[in-house]
Amino acid sequence: MTSRTGGGRVVRIVTALSLFLILCSGMACRNSGRTGKSGVMIDPQNLPRLDWAEIERLARGTTVNYGMWAGDEARNRYFRGPVTEDLRQRFGIELRIIPLGDVAETVNKLLNEKGAGKTNDGSIDMIWINGENFGTAKQGRVLWGPFAETLPNIGRYAAGARQRDFGTPIEGYEAPWQRAQFVMAWDTARFDAPPLDIPALIAWIRANPGRFTYPAPPDFTGSVFLRHLLYHYGGGPENFQNGFDESVYQRAAVPALALLRELRPSLWRRGETYPANPREVDRLFVNREIDLTMSYGPAFASERIARGEYPPTVRTFVFSTGTIGNFNYLAIPFNAANPAGSLVVINHLLSADSLLDQSRVLGSIFPLDPEKLTAEELGRVATLPRGPATLTAGELASHLLPEPDVRYLERLEKDWREKVLQP
Amino acid sequence: MGKPGPMNRESPLRHFGVLEWLGILAILSGAVGPVSLLGLWSFTHAWFWPDLLPREWSLRAWSYLFSPDAGVGEALATSLFIALLVAFLALFIAWPAARVVAGAWFRGKRALLFLLLLPIIAPPLASTMGMHALFLRFGLADTLVGVVLAHLVPSVPYATMVLTGSFSRFEIGFEEQARTLGASRLQVWRHVTVPAMRPGMAVAAAFAFLISWSQYLTTLIIGGGRVQTLPLTLVAFQRSGDEAVAAALSLIFLAPAVIILLVVGRLMITVNRKDDQ
Structure with missing residues (x-):
C-alpha cells in the first residue's frame, strides 16, 4: 500500500514536470525565435561602391542583435523602448538586445569562434567597445570591416576620434559613438573645496589619512587614475601619443609608482587592500569611509543623486590640468549574421538627432564636433538638461586630455601590480 | 494503515536544550538576516550611513523588474526550463552509474569513481572554454541544448554521489523477490525501487536543479548571451552597483530555490514517517 502510493507520486511528479517543461520550452523558444529575415551578408570590400539607400533597402525587415552592457536600468529601458521603436518605424529593423556583462568576454568568445572556424551566422551583429578590447579584437581579426568611414553620419565627429583608439589605429573597424571623461566627486556637505590638481590631491591624501583609495588596476577607472599620475610626472599627454618609448615610460612611471607606494599608509585600510571596482569605491564614499570618489562618466554623480544613491550635495570636479577622456565605439563582429542591418543601426545612432536624444535621456556628453554642427543644432545642444552634479560641456571640453598609447597603459597596470600591490 | 502511534507524534523539539535552540536561532538569523536585508534594499531609494533604516523608499526596482523592458519573465522561464531539464536528465544519467558504483567491489572501481567526480575537480573556466570550442564545432554553442x-x-x-549513497542502503534482493513473485520489470521499478530510492532521488534532483540554477560562467560562455538566464541578468546589475535592482532580482532568484527545497523536504519527511510505521 505504502509503496504503491510512493511510486504513484513519483510518476505524477514526473508527468507534471514534463508538462511544465513542454510549456516552458514553448516560451523559451518563442523568446529565442527571430522575427523577419535573419540577415543580409555584405562583403566589406564592396561597401564603398554600394549606395547607402541600397544598404537601407537590404536591411529592411531584418533583425539586429546588439550585444549591450546591461547593468544600467535607464540605458536598458531606453534601448529596449524608444530606440527599438524608432528603428522599427524608420528602417523596419528589429533591434534585439543581447545583455552582456563585459565586452571582454564577448571578444574572447569571438576569438574562440574564430579558432573553431565559425565564420558566419554569429550570434551578435553589433558590439559596444573601445581601448584594450578593441586592440585585442582588431589584432585577433575578429571584427568586420573596414566600414566606419563609409557611414554617412561619421563626418561630424572630430578627426581624432576616427583615427586612433588608445593608440590603436582604427582604420574603419569601429565607429565613434559616445564620449567619456574622468571626473572626481566629493560631498559639499563634508568639506568645501576639493583638491583641484595632482599636487593638491597628493597633499590632501597625506593630510587625510585613510580617506582616499582607488580601484585596483586593471579596473578601467583605477587604471585611468594611474595614467593621470603618469602624465603628471611625464610632462603631459603629448609625450605618450606616438608609440611606446621605454625611456619616456621610465621617466614618468618610476616616480609615479614610488609615490603610490609611499602613499599606501595614507590610503583607506593603509593600502593593504584596494576596492575591485568603482562601485566598491562608491560604497565606501556613500558610507563615509572615504571622502573622494571617481568615475569615467561625467554624469555619474547626477544619475546617482536621481536614484537616491548619493546625497544631493555631491558635486563633480576635474583637475585644472585636465582629465583623460576617450571615445567609445560601435563595431561589427567578423561573423555577424546581419552586417547590413548593423550598418544602418550604427549610422542612425551616430546621427545628431539620435545623439541629442541620448544625451537628453541618459545624460551622456554630446560627442559631435561643435564646428561641424548647424546653428540650430548648437542651440539644441546648449539647451540639453544637465544634472545638478554634472559640469558643463564647455568645462569638460576645455579640460580634456587624450589617452596614451595602449602599451603604456598595459605596462603601467603590470608594474603597479608588481611594485605597488605586492612589492 | 493504522493511526500513527504516540511515539511517532512526539516532536523531537521537546528534547532540545538551550544549546540546540541557540543553534537553531543562529541558523535562522544566518538565513533570514541577509534575505530581509535584501528585502529592505529592494525598496530603498536613499540609504546613507549612519542611518539605521533607509531615509526614502521607492518602488523603482520592482516596477522596473515587472516591466517588459527588464526581460525578467523570459529569463525566469529560461532558467526554470533549463534547471528542471538538467535535474531530470542528471537523475537519468546518474542512476545506472550510481547503481554500479554502489554494488559489489570490482577491479577499477576507484578509477571509475575518480572519473565520475573529475568534472567537479577540474576548474570550471578551463573545462568550459574547452567545451565551448567543442560545442562550436557541433553547432551547440549559443543554443539552449x-x-x-x-x-x-x-x-x-553530485547526483551520482547522492544516488550512490541511497543505492548502497538499498537491498537489491527486494527487486529479485518481487520478480520471483511475478512482477514485471516496470512494476518492480515502480513499486519497489522508486519508493525506496525516493528520498535519494529527491535530494539528487534538487542538487542538480540548484547547481544549474546558479550557473553563471557556463551559461555566459556556452550560451553566448543568446540564452539569457536569471544569473546573467543579476550579475549585470550587481556589477553596475544598482543596489535596489540587484536586491530585488536576488529575491526573485531565491524564490524557486526555496520552493524546490520545500518540495524536497516534504518528499523526504513523508518517506521517513512511513519508514517508522
Whole structure:
C-alpha cells in the first residue's frame, strides 16, 4: 500500500514536470525565435561602391542583435523602448538586445569562434567597445570591416576620434559613438573645496589619512587614475601619443609608482587592500569611509543623486590640468549574421538627432564636433538638461586630455601590480 | 494503515536544550538576516550611513523588474526550463552509474569513481572554454541544448554521489523477490525501487536543479548571451552597483530555490514517517 502510493507520486511528479517543461520550452523558444529575415551578408570590400539607400533597402525587415552592457536600468529601458521603436518605424529593423556583462568576454568568445572556424551566422551583429578590447579584437581579426568611414553620419565627429583608439589605429573597424571623461566627486556637505590638481590631491591624501583609495588596476577607472599620475610626472599627454618609448615610460612611471607606494599608509585600510571596482569605491564614499570618489562618466554623480544613491550635495570636479577622456565605439563582429542591418543601426545612432536624444535621456556628453554642427543644432545642444552634479560641456571640453598609447597603459597596470600591490 | 502511534507524534523539539535552540536561532538569523536585508534594499531609494533604516523608499526596482523592458519573465522561464531539464536528465544519467558504483567491489572501481567526480575537480573556466570550442564545432554553442549539456557536467557528479549513497542502503534482493513473485520489470521499478530510492532521488534532483540554477560562467560562455538566464541578468546589475535592482532580482532568484527545497523536504519527511510505521 505504502509503496504503491510512493511510486504513484513519483510518476505524477514526473508527468507534471514534463508538462511544465513542454510549456516552458514553448516560451523559451518563442523568446529565442527571430522575427523577419535573419540577415543580409555584405562583403566589406564592396561597401564603398554600394549606395547607402541600397544598404537601407537590404536591411529592411531584418533583425539586429546588439550585444549591450546591461547593468544600467535607464540605458536598458531606453534601448529596449524608444530606440527599438524608432528603428522599427524608420528602417523596419528589429533591434534585439543581447545583455552582456563585459565586452571582454564577448571578444574572447569571438576569438574562440574564430579558432573553431565559425565564420558566419554569429550570434551578435553589433558590439559596444573601445581601448584594450578593441586592440585585442582588431589584432585577433575578429571584427568586420573596414566600414566606419563609409557611414554617412561619421563626418561630424572630430578627426581624432576616427583615427586612433588608445593608440590603436582604427582604420574603419569601429565607429565613434559616445564620449567619456574622468571626473572626481566629493560631498559639499563634508568639506568645501576639493583638491583641484595632482599636487593638491597628493597633499590632501597625506593630510587625510585613510580617506582616499582607488580601484585596483586593471579596473578601467583605477587604471585611468594611474595614467593621470603618469602624465603628471611625464610632462603631459603629448609625450605618450606616438608609440611606446621605454625611456619616456621610465621617466614618468618610476616616480609615479614610488609615490603610490609611499602613499599606501595614507590610503583607506593603509593600502593593504584596494576596492575591485568603482562601485566598491562608491560604497565606501556613500558610507563615509572615504571622502573622494571617481568615475569615467561625467554624469555619474547626477544619475546617482536621481536614484537616491548619493546625497544631493555631491558635486563633480576635474583637475585644472585636465582629465583623460576617450571615445567609445560601435563595431561589427567578423561573423555577424546581419552586417547590413548593423550598418544602418550604427549610422542612425551616430546621427545628431539620435545623439541629442541620448544625451537628453541618459545624460551622456554630446560627442559631435561643435564646428561641424548647424546653428540650430548648437542651440539644441546648449539647451540639453544637465544634472545638478554634472559640469558643463564647455568645462569638460576645455579640460580634456587624450589617452596614451595602449602599451603604456598595459605596462603601467603590470608594474603597479608588481611594485605597488605586492612589492 | 493504522493511526500513527504516540511515539511517532512526539516532536523531537521537546528534547532540545538551550544549546540546540541557540543553534537553531543562529541558523535562522544566518538565513533570514541577509534575505530581509535584501528585502529592505529592494525598496530603498536613499540609504546613507549612519542611518539605521533607509531615509526614502521607492518602488523603482520592482516596477522596473515587472516591466517588459527588464526581460525578467523570459529569463525566469529560461532558467526554470533549463534547471528542471538538467535535474531530470542528471537523475537519468546518474542512476545506472550510481547503481554500479554502489554494488559489489570490482577491479577499477576507484578509477571509475575518480572519473565520475573529475568534472567537479577540474576548474570550471578551463573545462568550459574547452567545451565551448567543442560545442562550436557541433553547432551547440549559443543554443539552449548546449547550455543544458554544459550544466549537466557539474550536476551529474553530485547526483551520482547522492544516488550512490541511497543505492548502497538499498537491498537489491527486494527487486529479485518481487520478480520471483511475478512482477514485471516496470512494476518492480515502480513499486519497489522508486519508493525506496525516493528520498535519494529527491535530494539528487534538487542538487542538480540548484547547481544549474546558479550557473553563471557556463551559461555566459556556452550560451553566448543568446540564452539569457536569471544569473546573467543579476550579475549585470550587481556589477553596475544598482543596489535596489540587484536586491530585488536576488529575491526573485531565491524564490524557486526555496520552493524546490520545500518540495524536497516534504518528499523526504513523508518517506521517513512511513519508514517508522
